[in-house]
Amino acid sequence: MPRRHHAPELDLFPFLSVLACTIGTLILMVVVISTSSLQKDRSNVxxxxxxxxxxxxxxxxxxxxxxxxxxxxxxxxxxxxxxxxxxxxxxxxxxxxxxxxxxxxxxxxxxxxxxxxxxxxxxxxxxxxxxxxxxxxxxxxxxxxxxxx
Incomplete structure (x- = not known):
């Protein structure tokens, strides 16, 4: 019986999950840093x-x-x-x-x-x-x- 060769399948779902978590973390860091810098500037008027x-x-x-x-x-x-x-x-x-x-x-x-x-x-x-x-x-x-x- 001849062997069938299956083409290897590539699943990108774990990579996309990690990428989405990284982007979310970076957005959170930008919001926290910009908010804290705005509060410091507003204390002196x-x-x-x-x-x-x-x-x-x-x-x-x-x-x-x-x-x-x-x-x-x-x-x-x-x-x-x-x-x-x-x-x-x-x-x-x-x-x-x-x-x-x-x-x-x-x-x-x-x-x-x-x-x-x-x-x-x-x-x-x-x-x-x-x-x-x-x-x-x-x-x-x-x-x-x-x-x-």
């Missing part, structure tokens, strides 16, 4: 003042927290209860800016500092000083003109 057509105004930065207003760059904290006091550093800052029409106040409002912001805004608007504000996440770090660290 800089507020950029918008230029106006009327002329250039210089911003003065303050931050509203639960315990009070933090004046930058000196990082002077004025408690919320003392915001409208004539001797408080915040009132002095507002009066100083009132005498200089080329300056205005930008406020970074933290989630726990909204009540403080309402009181600070009333003081600033009563003095007739221009004000801008930006909601600011609790874990962000405010960076001014110097590089963030």
């Amino acid at each position: 800089q507020i950029l003042a918008r230029e106006t057509a009327q002329g250039e105004k210089t911003p003065r930065y303050v931050e509203c927290l639960a315990k009070g207003v933090l004046i930058h760059p000196q990082r002077t904290l004025v408690p919320t209860a003392q915001l409208d006091s004539p001797t408080a550093a915040f009132t002095k800052l507002v009066n100083q800016i009132k005498s200089r029409p080329s300056e205005y106040i930008i406020v970074a409002v933290r989630p726990d500092g909204f009540d403080c912001f309402e009181k600070a805004r009333a003081v600033v608007e009563q003095a007739g000083v221009a004000i801008g504000f930006e909601p600011f996440n609790a874990d962000w770090k405010l960076c001014l003109k110097q590089p963030c660290q």
Whole structure:
């Protein structure tokens, strides 16, 4: 009886399974690495003042927290209860800016500092000083003109 020769069969299913698992693992690594790098970049945030057509105004930065207003760059904290006091550093800052029409106040409002912001805004608007504000996440770090660290 003559022997029949069967052509050898090649099964690619195990190779394709390994290839699919490798591609899936690489996609997961890319997602994890890109997500972690985005989170690091978002922790330091800089507020950029918008230029106006009327002329250039210089911003003065303050931050509203639960315990009070933090004046930058000196990082002077004025408690919320003392915001409208004539001797408080915040009132002095507002009066100083009132005498200089080329300056205005930008406020970074933290989630726990909204009540403080309402009181600070009333003081600033009563003095007739221009004000801008930006909601600011609790874990962000405010960076001014110097590089963030």
